[in-house]
Amino acid sequence: MHPFAFPPNASVYVAPQDEAPLSRTGFIVLAVIMALFTGPAIVLNATVIIVSLMHKQLRQPLNYALVNMAVADLGTAMTGGVLSVVNNAQGYFSLGRTGCVMEGFAVSLFGITSLCTVALIAVERMFVVCKPLGQITFQKKHAVGGIVLSWLWSLTWNVPPLFGWGRYELEGVGTSCAPDWHSRDPHNVSYILAYFAVCFAVPFALILASYSKLMWTLHQMACVEGGAVAKGEMKVASMVILMVLTFLISWLPYAGLAMLIVYNPDAKIPPLVGTVPVYMAKSSTVYNPIIYIYLNKQFRRYAVPFLLCGKQPWVEDEASEAVTTIETTKVAPA
Numbered sequence: 001m002h003p004f005a006f007p008p009n010a011s012v013y014v015a016p017q018d019e020a021p022l023s024r025t026g027f028i029v030l031a032v033i034m035a036l037f038t039g040p041a042i043v044l045n046a047t048v049i050i051v052s053l054m055h056k057q058l059r060q061p062l063n064y065a066l067v068n069m070a071v072a073d074l075g076t077a078m079t080g081g082v083l084s085v086v087n088n089a090q091g092y093f094s095l096g097r098t099g100c101v102m103e104g105f106a107v108s109l110f111g112i113t114s115l116c117t118v119a120l121i122a123v124e125r126m127f128v129v130c131k132p133l134g135q136i137t138f139q140k141k142h143a144v145g146g147i148v149l150s151w152l153w154s155l156t157w158n159v160p161p162l163f164g165w166g167r168y169e170l171e172g173v174g175t176s177c178a179p180d181w182h183s184r185d186p187h188n189v190s191y192i193l194a195y196f197a198v199c200f201a202v203p204f205a206l207i208l209a210s211y212s213k214l215m216w217t218l219h220q221m222a223c224v225e226g227g228a229v230a231k232g233e234m235k236v237a238s239m240v241i242l243m244v245l246t247f248l249i250s251w252l253p254y255a256g257l258a259m260l261i262v263y264n265p266d267a268k269i270p271p272l273v274g275t276v277p278v279y280m281a282k283s284s285t286v287y288n289p290i291i292y293i294y295l296n297k298q299f300r301r302y303a304v305p306f307l308l309c310g311k312q313p314w315v316e317d318e319a320s321e322a323v324t325t326i327e328t329t330k331v332a333p334a
Helices: 024-054 061-090 096-130 140-158 186-225 228-263 271-282 284-294 297-307
Strands: 168-171 176-179 324-326 329-331
Touching (some): 024 061, 024 284, 024 297, 061 140, 061 176, 096 168, 096 176, 096 186, 096 271, 096 284, 140 186, 168 271, 176 186, 186 228, 228 271, 228 284, 271 284, 284 297
Antiparallel strands (some): 168 176, 324 329
């Protein structure tokens, strides 16, 4: 396989008559893989939104961020996922320069909003359990404020390429678009470095700090109270590890490859190597609803019967559910 690299201006769109970076079979395989992620992502995230609208019990402040993540992930799947399937099936990017900018902006907006929401969930849980600001009840205004902040943060850092600071270009095998990691232009490099810091490093730091504080607080409570609190601590610990690992698996390869290209612009990245991290990041649209929502007993009680047309495949034992209760607030791992 020949190395595939964008030219300096990176404004090239592979058409059917041009030499493609992959064989026809390779593009079809990528289309199938993306479809296997996109289909379930649309169904799972749409289900979360629908059951939340249907059942008042789910419209609690602590669940707002979960629904917001489902909205962002659904947006990513509907734009980046569906278009990736279509373009890979054709073997080239068919939407032209304007379409590339629109797709790159939309996918980045939804993707970073989802990533920020993961950090928001971690911070909210830490505040509810650890109460760093004292006895402040988590209310609707706090939940809405966090959601608005996640969208504004993402919008703030994804709009600049539309006005000349950075730009959206083809990535991977040339069937999807994203911020241009390849350009050596100083303005573009400065944007990418800032983008990496505030859209990847900051959310990850918040996740680690919040969950570390949460686990320490639960550990102290378990040492004093034992029993159900200790069981709750173990379950939360398992979920925290799963959440952090999923975050790293989904986003670290993408961020790492981007930084490699920024610091070594002459690196020749094979098409498949450049595409795998992109798909891993987009696959988070499937992992997120499963880990954060469908492992949440409250959502599962309504979502599973909805998906199975009213059938409940198992009877849940209320007494066996390990849930840590702090005053009037219940903190479950999801």
